[in-house]
Amino acid sequence: MPAWTSVTPSRGPVVVGVDGSRSALNAVTWAVAEAVDRDVPLRIVHALGAEPEPRPGQNYAVSHVLARAEDAAHQADDSVSTEVVTSPGRPGDVLVCESRRASLICVGSHPRPCDESALFGPTVARLAQRAACPVAIIRSRRDGTPQTDGAITVVLSDEPANDDLVRVAMHEGRLRGATVRQIDQRTDSWVRRYPDVHVEIVTDAAGLRSHLDNTESDPRIGLAVVGPADTEALGSLTIPNSHPIHGFPDCSVLVVRG
Template sequence: MSDSLPPSEGLAVVVGVDGSRAALNAVRWAAAEAVDRDLPLRIVHVVASGGAPDDGAADAALLAAQDAAVMSTERVRAQRVQIIGRPEDILLQESRHAAMVCIGARPRRAADEPVVGRVATALARASACPVAVIRSRTDGTAHTDGVISVVLSDDVGNDDVVHLAMHEGRLRGRVVRQIDRRADSWVRRYPDVHVETVAAGSGHQFGWETDGHGDVGLAVVGTADADALPTLTMPNCHPILGYPNCSLLLVRQ
């Protein structure tokens, strides 16, 4: 199996912006993705239909997003787009011609608050490409540091999920934590045995130590988790600790 992602000719990395700090965090994250894939970064600001558009606010949001993208990586090729409609509808349309769609998410402030908002819910249910939901902390910083966590399972398409998690680990310079939930894995047959994974011939050992940062910064999950996300309640027993309060990368099959 190739360690490269599938070719993405004619596509873009799409990021939805609304002028918020959370959206700018998503822009910075998406800019690195676009440069790595050699794709343009398509910055989309949606104006509600039927209302009086505030062109000044829209222009300011788009310019701030472009500045954030360029400041994070000068090699980014940014495109600014303003579209009339509902954000969830527009971004679902954009997903049909995107390698990835990225949006920002503010921190959850109450236990009974939905785990994701309306736009993320729509994308989780029906996006035609992977969706990155970049969570912000209460201080405005992006909740993306720490390990990248992914579940090894028997689900259809799990190889694609793990492939993207490994790609993100390489791109972001992060440790990838693989949680083995396969029904017939040796780890599950011997739950009392501590296992450390070593890539043969690489000279690298991958364990649970992550330079003091054991928290999950990004959870990469597949179709089943994406389908369940809009109705997920807290607390939950997901194998990825801290899910879904970290940033999310949803990979639909």
């Protein structure tokens, strides 16, 4: 069963964009569990840029990028089925096109320069806003390690599609053996449906900060599960922020589309 429903085929591949960077390899490793869980291929995609034909010497470089990504996937889980693809065009355009038949798009996000206020670059922002399927943005720290450890956090609200967010967050908690941190009061039914998932209950961002100050809970957030209403802000989101998920700018992000 897929973790969520979307307008795309439920049996579509999990797509991950790669560019040879450490952050892209972190995205590959994270995406493997999603592909294996759905029993679909992991489709590794490299955008060639605007040129219709590779530049001299580019073929070797591209082959190396794809080989490293495929190797990282099989190191994470040797049972995963992989596809490797190159496509001409800008990365954002290529991945938006790929999203039309994918069950999930995953990309890496490296730390932004200190003199830039935007949290995410234009490719990530474009993909989060225009993709036809859920989008996972896997953050990396400056030392190259993935920013995915810690709780999976989701805000409960009165939005019509909020149940989809909670369902995804709970599924991710089960898949990754992580605590799910729900920021709201309406959590009883979800706790009963997922009795094997450790859940922390807080009412709002202020309550979360107080909760973390007065307990031994791990303050880190590994993944924030957010909805379409948050995607427009991704291109301009800065630190600090007032989003109810405290620490949202520092963690990886999963954008869910109902």
